[in-house]
Amino acid sequence: MKDQPILDTSPKVSDEVRKTTCYMCACRCGINVHMKDGKVAYIEGNKDHPVNQGVLCAKGSAGIMQVNAPSRLKAPLKRVGPRGSGEFEEISWDEALTIATGWLKPIRDTAPEKLAFFTGRDQSQSFTSFWAQGFGTPNYAAHGGFCSVNMAAGGIYTMGGAFWEFGQPDWDHTKMFVLFGVAEDHDSNPIKMGIGKIKARGARVVGVNPIRSGYNAVADDWFGITPGTDGLLILSLIHELFKAGKLDLDYLARFTNASCLVNEDPKSDQYGLLLRNDEGEPLVIDSRTGDLAPWNGEGVEPDLRGTHRHAGVTHRPVFHKMAERFLDVQYAPENVAAQTGIEASRIKRLAADMARVAFDEAIELDREWTDFRGKKHAKMIGRPVSMHAMRGISAHSNGFQTCRALHTLQIILGAVETPGGMRFKPPYPKPATAHPKPHGKVTPGAPLDGPHLGFTHGPDDLLLKDDGSAVRIDKAYTWENPMSSHGMMHMVIANAHAGDPYKIDTLFMYMANMSWNSSMNTKAVMEMLTDKDDSGDYVIPHIIYSDAYSSEMVAFADLILPDTTYLERHDCISLLDRPICEADAVADAIRWPVIEPDRDVKGFQSMLCELGARLDLPGFVNEDGSQKYQDYADYITNHIRRPGIGPLAGWRMGDEGLQDGRGEPNEAQLDAYIKNGGFWMSHVPDEAAYYKPFNMAYQNWAVKMGFYDSVQPYIFTPYVEPMRRYQLAAEGHGRVQPPDHLRERIKATMDPLPIWYAPLSDELTDTEEFPVHALTQRPMAMYHSWGTQNAWLRQIHGVNPLYVPTKIWEQHGFAEGDWAKVTSPTGEITVPVAHMAALNENTVWTWNAIGKRKGAWALEDDAPETTKGFLLNHLIHELLPEQDDGMRWSNSDPITGQAAWFDLRVKIEKTDAPAGNQSQPAFDPQKAPVAKGPKSLAWKVGK
Amino acid sequence: MTTLPTSTEKKLGLVIDLDTCVGCHACVISCKGWNTENYGAPLSDQDAYGANPTGTFLNRVHSYEIQPEAAPAQLIHFPKSCLHCEDAPCVTVCPTGASYKRVEDGIVLVNESDCIGCGLCAWACPYGAREMDATEKVMKKCTLCVDRIYNENLPEEDREPACVRTCPAGARHFGDFADPDSNVSKLTAERGGMDLMPELGTKPVNKYLPPRPKDRDRSEDVDILAPFLEPVAAEPTGFLGWLDKALTTMPGGKN
Secondary structure, rough: OOOOOOHHHHHHOOOOHHHHOOOOOOOOOOOEEEEEOOOEEEEEEEOOOOOOOOOHHHHHHHHOOOOOOOEOOEEEEEEEEOOOHHHHHHHEHHHHHHHHHHHHHHHHHHHHHHHEEOOOOOOHHHHHHHHHHOOOOOOOHHHHHHHHHHHHHHHHHHHOOOOOOOOOEOOOOOOOOEEEEEOOOOHHHHHHHHHHHHOOOOOOOEEEEOOOOOHHHHOEEOOOOOOHHHHHHHHHHHHHHHHHHOEEEEHHHHEEEHHHHEEEOOOOOOOOOEEEEEOEEEEEEEOOEEEEEEOOOOOOOOOOOOEEEEEEEEEEHHHHHHHHHOHHHHHHHHHHHHHHHOOHHHHHHHHHHHHHHHOOOOEEEEOEEEEEOOOEOOOOOEEEEEEEEOHHHHOOOOHHHHHHHHHHHHHHHOEOOOOEEEEEEEOOOHHHHHHHOOOOOOOOOOEEEEEEEEOOOOOOOOOOOOOEEOOOOOOOOOOOOOOOOOOOOOHHHHHHHHHHOOOOOEEEEOOOOOOOOOOHHHHHHHHHHHHOOOOOOOOOEEEEEEEEOOOOEEEEEEOOOOOHHHHHEEEEEEEOOOOOOOOOEEEEEEEOOOOOOOOOOOOOOHHHHHHHOOOOOOOOOOOOOOOOOOOOOHHHHOOOEEEOEOOOOOOOEEOOOOEEEOOOOOOOHHHHHOOOOOOOEEOOOOHOOOOOOOEEEHHHHHHHHOOOOOOOOOOEEEHHHHHHHHHHHHOOOOOOOHHHHHHHHHHHOOOOOOOOOOOOHHHHOOOOOOOOOEEEOOOOOOOOOOOOOOOOHHHHOOOOOOEOOHHHHHHHHOOOEEEEEEEEEOEEEEEEEOOOOEEOOOOEEEEEEOOOOOOOHHHHOOOOOHHHOOHHHHHOOEEEOOOOOOOEEEOEEEOOOEEEEOOOEEEEEEEOOOOHHEEOOOOOOOOOOOOOOOOOOOOOOOO | OOOOOOOOOOEEEEEEOOOOOOOOHHHHHHHHHHOOOOOOOOOOOEOOOOOOOOOOOEEEEEEEEEEOOHHHHHHEEEEEEEOOOOOOOHHOOOOOEEEEEEOOOOEEEEEEEOOOOOOHHHHHHOOOOOOOOOOOEEEEEOOHHHHHOOOOOOOOHHHOOOHHHHOOOOEEEEEEOOOOOOOHHHHHHHOOOOOHHHHHHHOOOOOOOOOOOHHHHHHHHHHHHHHHHHOOOHHHHHHHHHHHHHHHEEEOOOE
């Protein structure tokens, strides 16, 4: 045997480690970027970071292939050929911003609403909305309307927060974790870490999802539910728990509006509204006296039983209405089994398991705390059942009510903000009443009258013109979708093209691939973007787009403002926006240029600082008219939102030195963040760790930190009174009245207690002709057209067959390599199929956004993403089929306007492979503004 | 022909928990990143943006479906890399001695300067764990991050393979199987850790923890849960009557 070679087992790892925040998906993990010779050599997770604690997913580790991607845009571009042709010439930034100013300045001076500014997968919404507010257009939103607004708004209206950025399971104490349909990038690493943690101690994981992949593959029990019926399953679980009395009554009485009194007189114009005192506070019956008392009165012991007669009207606690609703036999497991595809016995066992864990395995922490009524509690009592849900349950037209049902299930178990259940992450909890209302008052040459997006509490808050038409181009906050808290980005292009509610001049978008995977009805959207009117002008006159990469949307813009990659830019993940906090800590973070761009590109936000100054937007110019913020870093450091509150909460300047939360700007703040690993974190005090909405220790700490300016405890609202106000209007009460054709729908869907109704398109579709549900999922190792088609990741996910369950596979006699024609009521695609057994028997699915258009992303024209790859989007229309009255509603949740991607129904036929094995529909190659990538790679930057 | 050491001082290797692996490929890409920049030749990619992208990976995740008789199908994610076998056929087949098993810790390595790229070792490995790099024409394989685990330039907590450090679900564990008290030995004992294809006699060092039994709620013995759903009343009005009684025992209720 020869001698072993001598090996250097301690080679130098890197010259320097630069710590910043990942942006390979929405999860926002901390990363250590190892540098060699000024280049990125290796990326790993940051062990000190609150989000990922050192771990990192495939996307994050592949970030190194993002900064060398051939698809990176190189310079500003001006369109020189017809729109859609991809013919551009490179121009200077000065020329680009002069063009943009030339379009935007006249609009601002005369009709600011003619700018539609929508920012896609933006992580700087508090900044971009501030810019749009200064411009004065009401037409601003990010992408929440086509993503997960049902989950976010459902949570905030019901209990002051939902999952992910708002809250998380109490991973250290929970004994049963139930996961409903999930978009993987929403809390990507934390969910994996949590599952690993609870499995290591033998706790149970339950998956409710039509597809048994990913997290559902490791679930101990899997419920392969029929898409769109999650709400029905949840109501059935609630039914069983009510029937058995397995409810945390003490919690319901004290900490929810189950104890608030409701007007029960059908003739009253207050019917269904809460009884309030002169100060407007809802009233409960105080069981100490039997008399009425405000919900938050000192020492009040709210009663769930009694009724109250006042002015001839009977008032009953919300809890009575809950009992009536949820005990209804329509929700009995036997009556929902067929629709949900889950046997009644399994529904009962799941309910029984929840009851057992919540009440027989309750947790008691010996931690004293004081509630907002002044009552001292000796212990914190936990119901260790935790849940998580995201886009799977929310991207349906019944998604808002389904999300509300899920939170109601958590609430009746007493499993929110208690040990072992779900915990909010500061600055949440924050109820709908603590958020702004939407604003839409336009004044030429002046800012909007307030923040665009917010929470409505009744018809008076809608954004309607005097003639009843929509203030906003996306028709958010109208009777069609009264509680559309995130706007409706998916309707912007269709409405702008139709001139309904009005015509616009400039469409300005950022980081949203609207001519491809981010739109329904993709082919028609491409036509809308290129359509001309009778005089030969484009129907949408100007389109400005900002992206870092050569995406499919680039070809459809007149002006391209190229963004940087995430390692070349400043960002702040702010408490004013969507922060990175954990249940035990408040935290925010930055990105900073760990490398400088080698192209003529600017960070989008830095560019907006300059464009804002050119447009004289308030907040972006000094008194002498000069540019206020030189770049985004300057804004992050020096912007003041409210006295003492800026974009970042760490290392602010106080009277006696640096301090957290509140304080004046500190010129060295970004340096302090960089030195600390790119983030700031401050721990929630122990006595404030649970019961946050009700716990005075938390409330006082929250004010100190600047989350809000005064102590404002609240109770959870399984009964959402604002919804009842819309119903009342539909019944004919009040000044602001809905159009007649929407009255019945509003009455049916805006129920203040959770209900379930079939997806709206089912009523307008022949469900026998289209019996199959079709879904997309995001791969764990690939993000949807956010970054480029990454050279490493596309080797894992370069193809996306349509996965077909065994029943349908055998019914059609499919074999591997076969193709299928898939038809919806509005579209048709021809795609490759593959068999998958671990799947709901009536559901097919594919990976989201793997399919690419030829010419985009610097891929070769024969790349599998462009040949066999496909989008389901062609099958999904932005409007529902025509109704009896000839109207076509948007394919959205009627409450929030959330795009109902997952309501899709199709039929499947076996077909011959198309010529050249090319998925259909196919589109001509786009001419790209970037060169094709290298044939081979070996990215070793060190010597 | 290359000989194996008769024994090694340590038996370093991995325990991979198939009950917890969600198939996210984090380990695959972290490995690709570290080993492109470090030990030996970079892991190259051919046709990187084209029709048939193929690159060198030292660790891959495969997915398998299982269809039990009377339960829904299951999906198992199965990460696979070199198992650092005690009787490693890839070493004994090597004509130049480039492949070797380290005496001190049992790690199987390729000394790239002696590798002639003949590919015999990849043929000999029954697990398909070795990949020939198409650009450098040398054989690449898992090094168990030999340039991390002893690396004094890394903080001590980071001296573990890149795949273990990055695994979000905590499904990968690294340690010394020669030490019965090590974390990996204990996990293997507690959870019934298994060899991959033991019948081949390669004596793999790496172990796999099998998935726990699934879909327990379908079994017949769950009647113990029935009492938890005992109805309190037949009708909703009866429910409110029950509530009346229940509330009297509640803190704050009337006594």
